Amino acid sequence: MNRLQFLAELRKSLIDTTKGITFPVISEEIEKLDEVADHIVGIQWFPLKTMSPSSFLGAQDRFINNHSILFFSDGKSLKAYEKKCISCNCLAQWITYEKKLKCFSCDKTYDVQKDSGELTCERHSMKETNGEWFIGLKSQ
Structure with missing residues (x-):
């Protein structure tokens, strides 16, 4: 594996790790925003x-x-x-x-x-x- 392949693999794994960590947090926040919007509208x-x-x-x-x-x-x-x-x-x-x-x-x-x-x-x-x-x- 040369340096370019290593850096590409490192970049890919960092992006995958970031997605894995942030997705559950963001989806929880979106659900909370949906609940707040429903409450404001009165649904x-x-x-x-x-x-x-x-x-x-x-x-x-x-x-x-x-x-x-x-x-x-x-x-x-x-x-x-x-x-x-x-x-x-x-x-x-x-x-x-x-x-x-x-x-x-x-x-x-x-x-x-x-x-x-x-x-x-x-x-x-x-x-x-x-x-x-x-x-x-x-x-x-």
Whole structure:
């Protein structure tokens, strides 16, 4: 091994050691920052005990912390929508055969598969931690 190879190997091992030491510290700090940001915005995380993207296909209604939520799964991803029209504050209805949310007061619809439509309803944050799914809801 010549001097150039030795210095290249030394550089590589120093970088790997630095990554190994700093990664856990940085990831902990990022988790803390996420918690602080959630607290500032007013988001609380609620566990979805038996729900995951692979546990069902289609839509399910749940009532969590005084929110009527529509969960939609295609087997790979999980989406959560508030079943309330932002325009008129009326309860939006799930139309099963069209796979759309509809506000009968405004006569607006939202296609959850295509993420498009004229109905404006709030989409909630979802996260997975250690195989358990959580929904983020703004505290009222």
